[in-house]
């Protein structure tokens with residue numbers, strides 16, 4: 001099977017992230033085209049090695065794919081705390097801050113990532129940026145009073161000197177796109193976000209905002225895939241070491 005350069009890079013990222021998956025794990029599985037590679041390769045790993053994993057999908061689309069390839073699914077409420085969440089991204093910066101939500105699944109994705117001990121992002125070079133914001137920031141808002149919420153978001157942007165940003169309701173065939181939770185999505189064309197943590201805090205405070213796509217201080221590492229099939233792990237400077245690495249350090253000390 002010959003893959004496009006983009007698919008080869010996504011596949012390589014997923015292959016590397018899968019090295020962290022072991023028997024008995026409870027896993028959060030992300031959404032989007034890169035995460036689809038993860039889901040398919042995870043199913044292959046499960047059938048080839050016989051390991052047992054329980055998967056919590058972050059969207060209805062991922063749940064459908066996971067069912068199709070035979071993965072065992074659970075809900076987050078049934079599974080409880082997760083060992084690991086693996087998901088794609090639309091952008092990542094040098095501190096591994098993310099913009100997610102290109103597929104409109106960032107609300108469930110954020111809940112799942114926060115429920116996991118470790119959050120590994122799978123990405124290719126097209127997602128790497130020096131500063132977040134070129135990708136329009138998705139903000140999931142309640143359908144009720146969405147114009148009032150939009151106006152409140154515009155005021156936040158004004159306050160932060162981001163007032164020139166275009167705010168667009170995500171639509172298909174002239175109708176608002178509904179998320180899996182039945183909400184609307186606004187895309188904020190910011191261009192560049194000087195202080196993403198501050199913007200995240202301010203959006204968290206807007207009534208009617210269900211969740212925004214800024215994932216700040218959440219990712220432990222990025223598995224970065226390349227078109228030649230190679231991949232590497234990029235770590236957050238302040239990331240906690242992998243527990244297995246701590247064990248290795250102890251062995252060396254002994």
Ligand code: 5RP
Nearest residue numbers: 032033034088101102103105
């Ligand atoms: C969906 C997401 C996806 O992870 C993000 O859009 C990346 O998708 P892809 O791997 O297709 O580029 O956040 O809400």
